[in-house]
Amino acid sequence: MRAFSQLLDALVYTRSRNAKLKLIGDYLRRTPDPDRGYALAALTGSLDIPAVKAAVIRGLAESRVDPLLLRMSHNYVGDLAETVSLLWPAPDREHPEMDDGTVGLAEAVTRLRAVSRSDAPAELARMLDHLDASGRFALLKLATGELRVGINARNAKQAFADAFGVDVEGVEEVWHGLAPPYPELFAWGEGRAEQPRATDIPVFRPFMLAHPLEEGKVDLADYAAEWKWDGIRVQLVRAGGETRLYSRTGDDITRSFPDVAAAFTEAAVLDGELLVRGAGQGADEHGGAAASFNALQQRLGRKVVSGRMQEEYPAFVRLYDMLYDGAEDLRALPWSERRARLEAFMPRLDPDRFDLSLLIEAADFAELGEVRAGARDASIEGMMLKRRDSPYVAGRRVGLWYKWKRDPLTADCVMMYAQRGSGKRSSYYSDFTFGCWAEDGELLPVGKAYMGITDEELRWLDRFVRQNTVQRFGPVREVEKSLVLEVAFDSIHLSKRHRSGLAMRFPRISRIRTDKPAHEADRIETMRAMVT
Template sequence: MRAFSQLLDDLVYTRSRNTKLRLIGDYLKTTPDPDRGIALAALTGSLSIPAVKGAAIRAIAEERLDPVLLYMSRDYVGDMAETVSLLWPTPGGEPELDDGTLSITEAVQRLVDAGRLNGPRVLAEMLDHLDASGRFALLKLATGNLRIGISARLAKQALADAFQIDVDAVEEVWHGLSPPYEELFAWAEGRGPQPTARDVPVFRPFMLAHPLEETEVSLDDYAAEWKWDGIRVQLVRTAGQTRLYSRTGDDVSGSFPEIAVAFEAEGVLDGELLVRGSDQGSADLHGGAAASFNALQQRLGRKVVSAKMQSQYPAFVRLYDILFDGPEDVRGLPWTARRKRLEVFVPKLHPDRFDLSQLIDASDFAELSDIRAGARDAAIEGVMLKRRDSAYVPGRRAGLWYKWKRDPLIADCVLMYAQRGSGKRSSYYSDYTFGCWAEDGQLLPVGKAYFGFTDEELKWLDRWVRNHTVERFRPVREVEKKLVLEVAFDSIHSSTRHKSGLAMRFPRISRIRIDKPAAEADRVATLKSMVT
């Protein structure tokens, strides 16, 4: 546990990507099995310990600590695990150092064996024998939520760099393996064969796009199609098994069982998961009516989806690429050849659950720009441009695929509440709730944003919040209704969950309007006129 806690400490206090790669790589090379495999699972978000959840940690902390001190400290620190690790009172005083006798594997196994009933007690006993760094590492392991600025991709890249293997080869088999990944490390160290994904419906890394910035491309070289406002998914069927994966490689088949059941042709397809809409006008123009992301959001993250939910929000996938045609890997073919394969493949599928993303018919870039400017369909985010001769390659490769998002909508809103951020922003009020004026003069919340501003603007906003606070609610401050923020957002939808009746899609702070009186901020009615 000592080595892992030291790794977390080092990662928390470095911003350099290269340094993080080196730190993780050195740890994986020097730590024996199975500890390094458990650590890799934790770093990639693949470690699950059902016995301990956040509520259980809060409960055992409240038993040992003054709750007022606990939550005041949590509001300041910004992270419950870090707060508990620093405040935890150990019998006989603070240990000078974790003595190294408790391994990661042993700690995880104790929690798994304890189950939900005894898990909190077993966790408390282990916390009693660790120093602050060890407690922090254990709590992060227990909850499976490290939040230390490490992505799953970066951890896999560190593994690849450390053992000089191809990270795409790691990604190719990752979802067919499970912690502690002993066969993966055996291959990396030359002690065993490369793991394969044969007869297992594993996830393949997505091909991604670069934003198109102030550049024209020739439509002789690039094909254009709509960028749909759903979630990117990969459909995999092999050996009679079907999986539906999200962009991050999470298996979401259980949330959309009707899609998994309907995909019966062997192969691997790439597309956009959407909810069926009713706007026939958009169906005629764009190739099939789809509802807004707000409709899709009603189903995301649900472990159990009722028949009623499936009926109210019928899901389908708009397909735009093919990776495997039956057992044949076609990723090396140019886009034009894959597109022809896809056009042959899609008619084999259930028409209510799958359709083909239509290409945009434009003679040149200027005409495409005009078509894009006129697209305000609820399910359209913009345009994709794909080089006609491009192979399907993992990650973002310059010059192959571009995303050209439609221009954002803009509204002037009044800052209402501010909340402390987490991690590096835990000392700043960086999460902002803002509102617009109703007809009766009330200020109603219409959205929340925590990015879009510079570091200097964050410091200015933090000072403004502290100097204009009128009420406090733990980590949240209510402020004087004086500051206007220009908010950019991709789209806005009707919502019964919010008092204003509105929900913004991807809101961000684009400008601080110190020049504008709050009374001149936008009205809720103005935002309702933007609903798509």
């Protein structure tokens, strides 16, 4: 456990992405199996220890530490695992110094996976008693899967590829067909075996992504235009008699959308946008019939989706591209040929669950811009421009695909509450809830954001919160309603879950309006007029 804890410490205090990748690569090369495999699983979020959750750790800590001290410390530190690792009392024994070599990483994973939920606290306590503070932190992070060390799953896979001189896309191709601690993957990386193959397994293939379209214009003779829909990008995979749905990050979301999975029975790999059918909506000039993202959000992340939920929020996929037709890999073909194959494939699919993203007709780029400016459909984010001769290649390749998002909406809102951040922001109030004025003069929350501000603005806002706090609620502070924030957002929708009846999509702080008095901030009725 010592080597893994040292890796986590180093990652936390390293800012450079390349330096982080090298740290992970060095660890993977020098650490034996199966420890390194479980570490890689933890770094990619693929390690599941169902018996240990945050509530278990909190309850265990409260049995060893004064609950008030724990809550106050957690409020200050901002991370439960770090708080518990620092406060955990050393057990009484003859030699008080901790020896984190007594609990190996693979051993810890095996023991925690084997215990029941009722036995998990005692087993976890026994291991914590034999670790120092750094080892305890590593164990708790490992158990919960919430590492927060500035590395995502793609970065960890890239680190593996760099360390062993293999193609990261090759890693992605087989990743979902493998299981921790990945002995086949390391055997391939070290040249002891051939690359693993996922045969008759519905595995994830890396998505092709787009660059933002900036100043330069593209020639519509070379590029096709289609709508960029505001759902979540998904990959439908049918192989070996099994169907899976994957998100853009490679997460398996099949259980959240069993109705879509059940309807996809043709062996293929398709790329599309997961949406929810709009109640009472028919197709319009955009392809239509899709509700706002807020409707889709009712189903995201659910492990069990009731029949009623499926009826109230019927999901479907608007298809963009075709990667495989049966066992035939189409990715090397130009976009125009893949599009023709997809169009020919559509009659084999259930029209209630799958439709085709329409192409946009325009004589030139200027006309295309006019069409984009007039699009305020609730489920349209903007446009995609795809080079007609482009193959389907993983990641972002310059000159092939562009995204041209519609201009964001903005509103002047009043800061209401602030909450401490996590990780590097745990010492700052960095998550801000803001609102607009109702007709009766009450300020109602319309959104929450932590993005869009610079480090200097973060420090300024943190000082404002500390100097203008009127009430405290644990890690949350209510502030004097005097500061106006200009908030940019992609769209706004009706929501029964919020007091204001509204919910913003992708809100971010674009400006601090110290020049504007709070009473001049926007009104709820103004926001309602923006609902699409």
